[in-house]
Amino acid sequence: MGAAQPRGLIVVLMISVGVFFSAMILLVWWLEYRDRMDVIERAALQATVVCVTREAVFIETVGPFGKASETIAHPFKLFARRMPGVRAECLHFVPRKGKTVHLFPGLSHGELCWIAAEIRTAMNAA
Numbered sequence: 001m002g003a004a005q006p007r008g009l010i011v012v013l014m015i016s017v018g019v020f021f022s023a024m025i026l027l028v029w030w031l032e033y034r035d036r037m038d039v040i041e042r043a044a045l046q047a048t049v050v051c052v053t054r055e056a057v058f059i060e061t062v063g064p065f066g067k068a069s070e071t072i073a074h075p076f077k078l079f080a081r082r083m084p085g086v087r088a089e090c091l092h093f094v095p096r097k098g099k100t101v102h103l104f105p106g107l108s109h110g111e112l113c114w115i116a117a118e119i120r121t122a123m124n125a126a
Contacts, residue, residue: 043106080112
C-alpha cells in the first residue's frame with residue numbers, strides 16, 4: 001500500500017487553490033469594472049442640448065458616441081434603457097416615424113427617468 005500524503009501538504013494545496021481562484025475572480029471583476037468606467041468616462045465627454053416645445057423636441061449632441069442634430073415631433077416614446085452596443089444606460093427617443101435617438105449615456109436610471117419626466121412636463125407646460 002502507498003503511503004498517505006502528509007496532512008500539511010494537502011492544507012498547502014487547498015490554500016494555494018483558494019488563492020489562485022480568488023485572484024482569477026478579482027482579475028475578471030477588475031476587467032469588467034474598467035470596461036464600465038471607460039464607458040462612463042466617454043459618456044462624460046458627450047455634450048447634449050435639448051430644447052423642448054409643445055410641438056417638438058430639438059436635440060443637438062456631439063461627443064465620442066457620435067453627433068446628431070434631430071427634431072422629434074410629438075408624439076414619441078421616451079424611456080430609459082441600455083444603449084445598443086454599449087454597456088451604458090441612456091434615454092431613448094422613439095418617434096412615430098424616423099430613427100431612435102439615444103441621449104445622455106452613462107447616467108443612472110434615476111437620473112434618466114428624472115430627465116424624461118422634466119421633458120414631459122416641459123412639453124405640457126410650453
